Amino acid sequence: MRRSTTGTTRRRAALVLAPAMAAVALTATACGGSEQTVSSEPPEKQTRFEKRAAQIEQEWPKVDKTKGRHRDMLPLEAAQRPVKGKETSLTVTVGHGGCDTKYGAHVHETDKLVIVSGWSKEDKKADFCTKQLVTDKSKVELKSELGKRTVVDAATGKKLLS
Numbered sequence: 001m002r003r004s005t006t007g008t009t010r011r012r013a014a015l016v017l018a019p020a021m022a023a024v025a026l027t028a029t030a031c032g033g034s035e036q037t038v039s040s041e042p043p044e045k046q047t048r049f050e051k052r053a054a055q056i057e058q059e060w061p062k063v064d065k066t067k068g069r070h071r072d073m074l075p076l077e078a079a080q081r082p083v084k085g086k087e088t089s090l091t092v093t094v095g096h097g098g099c100d101t102k103y104g105a106h107v108h109e110t111d112k113l114v115i116v117s118g119w120s121k122e123d124k125k126a127d128f129c130t131k132q133l134v135t136d137k138s139k140v141e142l143k144s145e146l147g148k149r150t151v152v153d154a155a156t157g158k159k160l161l162s
Contacts, residue, residue: 049073052154053108053115060113060150063157074118075155076105077135087145092160094118094138099129105138106154116140117154 046054048070056063066073077093096103100120108115118138123129151160 047072047106049106049117049119049154050108052117053106056115056152056154056157057108057110057113060152063152065156066154069155071120071122073106073155074120076116076118076153076160079116079151079160080137081161082146087147088142090114090116090140090142090146090151091137092116092118092140093135094120095133095135096120097122097129098132098134099123099126100134103136103138105140107140107142108154109143109149112149114142114146114149114151115154116151116160 049072052066052073069075074094074096077095079093080091082088082090090107092105094103094105096118097120099122101123102121104119106117106119152158153160
């Protein structure tokens with residue numbers, strides 16, 4: 001029985017030619033004048049907060065509360081208006097567990113909204129921990145002054161400041 005080498009030869013040729021053809025294609029698109037980013041790195045995965053902020057941005061003002069409670073996107077207990085002259089920072093009150101070692105707040109800004117949420121990291125070495133809620137203040141730096149923008153809690157979808 002004679003074995004055909006045509007299929008094997010074609011596969012080898014495709015393996016050799018594919019990278020060369022890709023290089024030609026990339027060179028051709030780069031010469032076209034439009035800016036293109038080529039990366040060998042996989043795209044970064046969007047966090048729960050980033051996905052939620054994008055959803056709020058699209059659906060505002062009719063936003064539903066998120067389902068469940070997640071350490072990477074905790075509801076905020078309160079927010080304080082910025083002090084005059086320091087309108088580029090906002091203080092929020094994050095509710096977290098008594099055994100959490102770290103806590104803080106995420107922020108996403110648009111022209112009309114400042115979307116914020118709390119986060120916490122649990123102490124994995126704690127022998128015993130209660131489910132007691134602890135509140136602490138966290139300062140959030142804004143890219144631009146708060147102005148008349150609406151501050152929204154990402155977890156609840158509610159306005160924090162009136």
